Amino acid sequence: MADAVRHDKTARQLRLLSDALDTGRLGPVRRLVNTLSPAEIGNLLESLPVAKRAIVWGLVDPEDDGEVLVHVGEDVRESLLAEMDEDEIVAAVEDLDIDDLALLAEDLPDTVIEEVLKSMDRENRERLEQVLSYGEDTAGRLMNPDVITVRADVTVDVVLRYLRLRGEIPEHTDHLFVVSRRHQYLGRVAIAALLTHDVSTPINELIDDEQPAIAVDTSSDEVASQFSHHDWISAPVVDGNNILLGRITIDDVVDIIREQGEHQALSAAGLDEDEDLFSPVPRAFRRRVVWLAVNLGTAFLASAVVGQFQGTIDRLVALAVLMPIVAGMGGNAGTQVLALMVRGLALGQVGASNVRPLVWKEVRVALLNGLLIGGVVGLATWAWFHDHELALVIFGAMIINLLSAALAGVLVPLTLKRLRLDPALAGGVVLTTVTDVMGFFSFLGLATLVLLR
Amino acid sequence: MADAVRHDKTARQLRLLSDALDTGRLGPVRRLVNTLSPAEIGNLLESLPVAKRAIVWGLVDPEDDGEVLVHVGEDVRESLLAEMDEDEIVAAVEDLDIDDLALLAEDLPDTVIEEVLKSMDRENRERLEQVLSYGEDTAGRLMNPDVITVRADVTVDVVLRYLRLRGEIPEHTDHLFVVSRRHQYLGRVAIAALLTHDVSTPINELIDDEQPAIAVDTSSDEVASQFSHHDWISAPVVDGNNILLGRITIDDVVDIIREQGEHQALSAAGLDEDEDLFSPVPRAFRRRVVWLAVNLGTAFLASAVVGQFQGTIDRLVALAVLMPIVAGMGGNAGTQVLALMVRGLALGQVGASNVRPLVWKEVRVALLNGLLIGGVVGLATWAWFHDHELALVIFGAMIINLLSAALAGVLVPLTLKRLRLDPALAGGVVLTTVTDVMGFFSFLGLATLVLLR
Structure with a gap:
């Protein structure tokens, strides 16, 4: 039992x-x-x-x-x-x-x-x-050559006898593939149809030729999306002349889909979906340090921006206390837009034809966020430092940085994709560079204009 | 064609x-x-x-x-x-x-x-x-009651005739389920076996009773992992008395696996896998602002730490220029560990039994990262500000913060999981709070000790 x-x-x-x-x-x-x-x-x-x-x-x-x-x-x-x-x-x-x-x-x-x-x-x-x-x-x-093919001009009975003679059916065989004399793919016949139709039925009548075969050079991401759009268990693979080469089965597609998900989540941290939880320390170190070095470069860039305003900070040390808030909140808001965009790009849902409405939507969301979150930060600043000019400066800087974050969140992944770079991998670094630089620049820049005038 | x-x-x-x-x-x-x-x-x-x-x-x-x-x-x-x-x-x-x-x-x-x-x-x-x-x-x-059941004491021939009479077989039927007179689940028979065995073979001889049925209260994540571990197309679902209730098919499992991946990637940005790319602005605003508000709380916390050291920054404004580097690099390093842990937890690969070797590995990686990246930052600081004490302070602070980041990267998701909170959702906020607070505190604290002594 x-x-x-x-x-x-x-x-x-x-x-x-x-x-x-x-x-x-x-x-x-x-x-x-x-x-x-x-x-x-x-x-x-x-x-x-x-x-x-x-x-x-x-x-x-x-x-x-x-x-x-x-x-x-x-x-x-x-x-x-x-x-x-x-x-x-x-x-x-x-x-x-x-x-x-x-x-x-x-x-x-x-x-x-x-x-x-x-x-x-x-x-x-x-x-x-x-x-x-x-x-x-x-x-x-991804394909396996273990296909069972039949001809269109035989009957169900012939196929059933052939299968019994064969004695074995490859795993995940839900369809037999019908081919021509020259092994060209003509369509598929469901195993279920063989079982439910009269044995004298010609295969001709049972062929499903609606579903196209997969071209052998199709990307595995595209294969995965075809499988999940059509709920396939197996699908035929053909070459440029429509000759049947093999078939792809759902078990391999499940692995691809799992890896796609892991890729999006892990590459945002500069890691690979093949990364071993217990990889030896020297190897883990070598991989991680490359990513950290890239991020260090952008950190120095942001730092250099702050460096330009040492005079201002010297006059008002509260700026140093508050500047991480402006940069950090921009990073958080931009990351949200980026995550949605990376998923949309992976699903083929984002392209040139809908960038404009996306930017427009995200700018409006960012403006509302800026007014509310920026307002709260402004009030808190006023309560903390009793300086209404400083409060106005941080309010303005928050709005500027959240708007920059929204624009970067939409445009950075699209640009990376166009440059054939992986948005899931590089998107985060580029985005936070933008939000850090713009955050420090807008806050300290506005402060210099307003407070040191 | x-x-x-x-x-x-x-x-x-x-x-x-x-x-x-x-x-x-x-x-x-x-x-x-x-x-x-x-x-x-x-x-x-x-x-x-x-x-x-x-x-x-x-x-x-x-x-x-x-x-x-x-x-x-x-x-x-x-x-x-x-x-x-x-x-x-x-x-x-x-x-x-x-x-x-x-x-x-x-x-x-x-x-x-x-x-x-x-x-x-x-x-x-x-x-x-x-x-x-x-x-x-x-x-x-997840289950569908559309199962085809057969009895163990009939022959293949009887089943084949029954199927032909039935005239329709539910999609994704790769197995028929064998049940007792009381509808208890006994095992499964592959459709392929029906096609390749002699029609006089008793079903008894073709039963596969190795594979257990899925209990009706099993979590959908566990269902997904069972399917991918066994390459199932369909699987039977039973109640506590082993009565067959229905079956789950791979198409629904593929959707779960896709959602799991999206969940891990999107919830790191405080978003839901159901989020609409074009959701109306007011709704998108309401959802995003909640996440930003949570992050704002942690940003003020980090800011308050900096606030404690205003006197120190006032004496040496270079600290304000450099402090984002210490905090930011801690965040980057910790996020890498966190991403690996969240995946490991989702796959059931991390538990009490391997925390210790994981912590030990990550601490060693962090120490190497700290020595190298911290060394580079120290040298750059020395070259920039010509202050060897400041260089030593930032070197020390980098090592402290990267070690904190590694510990937090391992322990925060485990603790959240134990508290029944979602590590993929809350992990990032808690982690960056730790790395920001520790980053500012270690850098400005060390600076106060060394530079103001």
Whole structure:
């Protein structure tokens, strides 16, 4: 009888496993690990510090090794491969599906790839080489050649007998693909239709030719959006001559969608979705420090702006106390606009045709924010420093900076996109540079005009 | 013959549509819109400013209205529902699947729900009421009662004849579910197995009873992680007595995974994944200003810390120039740790059992960052202000603040999670409060000790 799945299964597994590891008895650890699916093992390995990870990896059933490697991020994969010798790697990966092999290929040593290619039959070798010939992040890399094709002029009965003879149907096969004599893609037939129609029905009558096939050079982001727009389980991939090359299945698309989400969230902090939670300190340091160095450059820029107004600050030290508020609030407001824009760009919802209404909307929101938040800051300043000119100056600076933040929030990601830079990665740095510089400049500049006149 | 899907289809559709709308001739717009799938129409509506959105929405084939409503975010859905009268809404939603109806139910006026319930037959009405009785974001809300069940003691032949008689198989049916006489869940049989085995095979021999069913109160996040760990297309949902209630299909899970990603990215800016790109200005203002007000509170806190050191700044105005660097770099470094932690928490990869190695790793990374970045800042300060004491002070303050940032980056999200607050939403504010306060305090405090002694 089937047991119901518990809540927070991963967290529970992690706790159990950590406890078992701490006792030092590896038998129970091995038993625990090998009740899990390869993806669950992968998730667990990602949650473990490097030393424990190596121990658990050694206990995984070698039969699962290949699938586990497919299901972990790039950094963790590297750390796992480092624990294996070449023979083990070859044994682990040689039985994988073509699409999974293609995914791993970049991380495998060349000698291993050669070994694996040698161990394959000619047909599969050619298929793998074909898949590897397409660009990363394209439909060609995601596809698997394991398609079942039928001809349009046979009956359901013939197809059913063919399937029974075949004896095996690839996972996630919800449709068979109908091809011409020259293997051109004509349409698809739902497995469900085979089961519900009379066996004498010709396939011709069951073909769905509404749904176009995916071109082999389509970007993987576009593939993902097509899948979720059409609720597909599998979709055919064709070349420029409409020849059927393979199919993409929903499991790989789910991975892409997950990575897209992680990309948007992590790259705002200058990180990669492949980043290992427990990456070795030197590597983590090298990656992080690059990002910090970029941000340091912009921090010095903002600082230089403040430097121009040392004379003003010297006359009124309250300016130093208040200036972080103007810059910081601009950053917060701009980040909100930026986050919406980055999502909109990822979904293809933002383009030249709707920039103008977007800017107009955000400017109006910023004006309201500026009046209210700027008003509050002005009043607080007046209450704190009893200086109504200073209060007016900060009120004005807040409005100017929130308006700049709104404009930057819309225009920075669009400009980055046009320059073929990643708005999710670079947007935040550029935006906060704008809001810091404008924040300090407007506040200290207005102060110089008003207070030192 | 099938045409290949083009790149960036959404962006292209948006451009075409905007151009057509601008000409003012609605015929071509209507034709264009009604070649799209409901999800594509939804995506397009989300990309349009409110006035154009209303025009296009009026042109959508009423038959698609219900599905389109399912496929847009909550805010956009509200704006679309506002354009419809009650009869239109009832007509649009009454033919939807139970799970989709349950999804919409929260946004529909009560009178509409009553109308829809009245128009349903008793069985479906009871099913909808059952689904609505489960908590939001649980398996119960996601499930659809459209399951095909079979008994274990029949043969493949009987099942095949039953399916042909039934004449229709619900979408995304890759397995049939085997139940006992009391409708208890026993296991599943792959459709593929029915096609490849001899028709005289008893279902008994084809049952896969390894995979547990999903408990009806499982959280939707947990459902999503189970689906992606096991590459499921559909999965059975059972109650506490293992009675089969319905099934969840991958299309709904894909939506959850997409929302999870958007949630992590948008809530870091205090926004909701349901936020409309073109939400009306007053509404956008109300939502944004709340977030800005929270951030304003923390900004004043940081400002108050600076206020304590006015005397010190008065003696050395360079402190005012440099202090944003210390605070800002702490914020950047801490945000990196926070982003990794939020992802780890979402994936269940972080818990009490691995906090210690995580803290230890991040402290070491922070120390290296502090030595390098702090060193650079110290040298730059020395070159700029020719003051070696000031250079040493900022070097020390950078190290202190980067260490605080690392600790806060790990501990703040864990603490928020323990307090049942959302780390993705609140983490950033709390973290930057820590790094601002610690940044100003360590820099100005050290300066007071060293320079004013």
